[in-house]
Amino acid sequence: xxxxQEIGDGPAQRNVFTGGPVELFETAGRLQASVxxxxxxxxxxxxxxxxxxxxxxxxxxxxxxxxxxxYGIEPNAEMVKTGLKEIVEPEILAAKQPTIxxxxxxxxxxFGVKFDVFFCRSIWTHTSKGQIExxxxxxxxxxxxxxxxxxxxxPAVWPWEDYRGAEHRGRSHLSSIPAIVKHRYSWxxxxxxxxxxxxxxxxxxVLSGQKWLKVSRRSSD
Numbered sequence: 001x002x003x004x005q006e007i008g009d010g011p012a013q014r015n016v017f018t019g020g021p022v023e024l025f026e027t028a029g030r031l032q033a034s035v036x037x038x039x040x041x042x043x044x045x046x047x048x049x050x051x052x053x054x055x056x057x058x059x060x061x062x063x064x065x066x067x068x069x070x071y072g073i074e075p076n077a078e079m080v081k082t083g084l085k086e087i088v089e090p091e092i093l094a095a096k097q098p099t100i101x102x103x104x105x106x107x108x109x110x111f112g113v114k115f116d117v118f119f120c121r122s123i124w125t126h127t128s129k130g131q132i133e134x135x136x137x138x139x140x141x142x143x144x145x146x147x148x149x150x151x152x153x154x155p156a157v158w159p160w161e162d163y164r165g166a167e168h169r170g171r172s173h174l175s176s177i178p179a180i181v182k183h184r185y186s187w188x189x190x191x192x193x194x195x196x197x198x199x200x201x202x203x204x205x206v207l208s209g210q211k212w213l214k215v216s217r218r219s220s221d
Contacts, residue, residue, distance in 0.1 A: 011082050032057035032121055035205040041117050048108050050120035055083030062096050071111050075104035106135050108142040118149035125154050125180045128166050149215035156182035
């Protein structure tokens, strides 16, 4: 039986973008699942995976979660098609019934579900500050009272590294040009505070320089 890394190598050899360095296909997905479990996801949790791509990480969570609990957003329809056809086993798809939407504006309300877990890996490494604020607002609107939002980012160490543009940067459904952006932790902290949210940077699970952030409602709410 082939490993998941070997399965992920297939699309990459056809120049299908699989969400990051090809050699980390399985490692990145495993790490996502590990961090989510460490931070408190349960099989019965309702999870939305923003920027789920070809299900590199979704593979593990679709297996872990109960039927009807995994939701994904990915505007690159070809990536999703690849994941559903080549990455996740058909019998698992039939049993777990994941739901995926192709909207490009991070709109989690399309599902009509209150989520226990918001998740996005390597999305804030490409998005503008306005787009991050949209995701934080959606988290407030579309999550349960005790939900958490697990996301990753590249920290901006110097002021000039802090991305101030208004556009998404990097490979997407609209671009094939690689790029990353960085954000200052202090800006993210303030954006959360303005919304009655708290954020902590996690010490573990760093991959390719990205650090994990856990956002949740303040305990006084």
